[in-house]
Amino acid sequence: MTIIDDIESRLTHHGDKGNVIYRHRIATRITHWTWAIALFFLLLSGLQIFNAHPELYIGKQSGFEFDNSVLSMRAMQAADGKVDGYTTIFGQSYKTTGVFGMSGPADNPSYRGFPAWATLPSYQDLATGRVIHFFFAWFFVAAFLVWFVASLISGHLRRDILPSRADIRGLPKSLSDHLRFRFHHDGRYNVLQKLAYAGVLLVIFPLIILTGITMSPGMNAAWPWLLDVFGGRQTARTIHFVCMALLVAFFLIHIFMVVAAGPLNEMRSIITGWYRTDPEKKEEHTA
Template identity: 30%
Template sequence: MTPFYPLWVAILHFLNLFFLLLLARSGLEVLSAFPKLYWHDGCPPGREWARFSKKTFGADSRRTWTSLDEEESWNPVVALPGRKNLGLGRHWHFLTVQFWILTGLVYVVLVFATGYWRYLVPTSWSIVPDSIRAVGEYLQFRLPKKIPGQPFEPAQKLAYFLVVFVLAPFQIATGAAMSPSLLARFPWYGRLFGGKQGARSLHFLGLCAFGAFTVVHVFLVVVHGLPEGFTKIVLGTPGSNHALAVGLGITGLVGIVVFHVVVTWFSLRYRRRTQRLLGVVVDPFERAVSRSFRSRQRFRRRDISAYHRINGYPPTGPEYERAAADGFADYRLVVGGLVERPVSLSLDELREMEQAGQVVKHHCIQGWTAVAEWSGVPLRAVVERVGVAPEAKFVVFHAMDDKGLTEGEGRYGFFYESLPLHLAAHAQTILALDMNGGPLPVEHGAPVRLRVETQLGYKMVKWITAIEFVDDPGDIGLGMGGWREDQMYYANAAGI
């Protein structure tokens, strides 16, 4: 018979605590970028069911605003790393989730390989009424009896089963339902949770459930006898040296706190180095997801959102304003780089090329979504027209907006983004000229913007002025492959 508290349970218990705390803090950093929760993917302003911000914005507001104005700067004590660092928060989250899932898989394998499942998996529906009675006894300040031959009473056993075999997989499933690449390829998957916003809300409630379980779990350890319970958790053996267990346990907990203090400080002090270090593990995962899926979205016009947020203010200055007022009559899209036939195309020439349309869902990295209809030139048609050289591996989109003027906060330079060339061949990768049946509005990127439906919104460059085919985008900007990667430490791939 398997011992009640094998050592591997104690070790994996500690690792689970270690990774869950990282996931919770980095998840709160992600939430701080859009501190609102919805059940509907249209995300209409003012219709959220939960808001963790004092800021309010309306669809009919007289003052122009963008979704970046909704972002909050949360304290590093709460969020990892805090202070408006969405890019680094996502890096920490996606790094940690891989190790947390691996820890869970090892745990489940050992649970069934060693026979420990008998202590966790109920074999009779009587566990439900027995658990209710056990909870009643706790409420009457009495300790319920343990199940004969097992280490737990019914309520504990049922709770552990639900956390391991229901709540943890639920968190993984709802997390996956927020990936733009996965949802673009399998739109039905998001509908299982009521859309991305439903998955996002459920994911947050799952975090709350983990938090509540942890509080109750610790309380029950104290109620059932702190020294003995602590010894079981730390050493895996009841009746062992209590002083040793307390010493090791406190050392482990202090170690977790010190680790969080150090990585938070390091992340805020050395942001580029953190981006690069975490990217060693995270970037291949992101690139694999981005490469694996092609968008198959087919929404209907009646699904179009009544309000579509914008991210980023339009270019400033009289030159752009005059061009917009004149319908961009003199606009030219310059396409060059590693190509055989460089071109400079007007809007009329772009409209004379092959056209494509799609009603799709936009996924902002902050977390909001909206459905709109876009139409324009398939990027594939541009690639064919200019004859891209074999050595070209990336396509870079240069924009008209100087972010030092439109965004500030110590950031600078004209916006640009790069995509691996294989994404240009996707049917739903287009240069959009129209939105919702009319000319592309200024706030949404007129005269030309990119749509690439397996990626997050920051890759979909607005106000495009030039397209350049290159072998490596490392010589552009600060060399990270995009303006937000350069200035805000985002990942270069944006499929999750």
């Protein structure tokens, strides 16, 4: 009996528990945790790199003579001499002192896009941030390739990730069940999970990898067509940033859903592969 089994036995009656099935293969579990670790370091080091120039553009060029900025996090001085942090999105500025643009103690503020606690290293060090970022980027890419090949061979991609027509027809009911926190533990991914995982694994992951490659001058020499595909290095940087923001949003929703659906069962399945299904409903017999 595992530790999780022991905890479950204390929380539920034996007769109320369903069957335990093998849900996640080892390749899925290893790549899941590899991505979790890699993305943690990629996020913090990526924000360190962003802070070197906390502004995003659309187009192939940027500079003082261009007006193509879509996001900036800067400290600006008002007419009264007071300095505050501002985040500007599509020309609309918002005061974000303490978080974006300017953060830290009032007597010794730091003028930077993201605050020190959100970057790696915490102090401004572009060179170290780039070393960390590129190191974990290759782990991320390797894990993606392993997962993709393994999923094709095992049928995991077709069976569990790509939604079928029947899944799409059941989308309204699945959405309604989730809004009412009614979860069905039958060992299969529901249509919302499939759509979310397909979006992350087959759209966001490839995009974040390709836009990252597009920002590399060395890769531009080898694959110059990437600059045309993504509309230039500056647009690729913006898309890369948006993908990162979407992954953070997915992570927060993912953690919330794991807790809501039953964290013990969900964690066991992604650690050991074994998952407990709902107990079978017994038919009621009337005289």
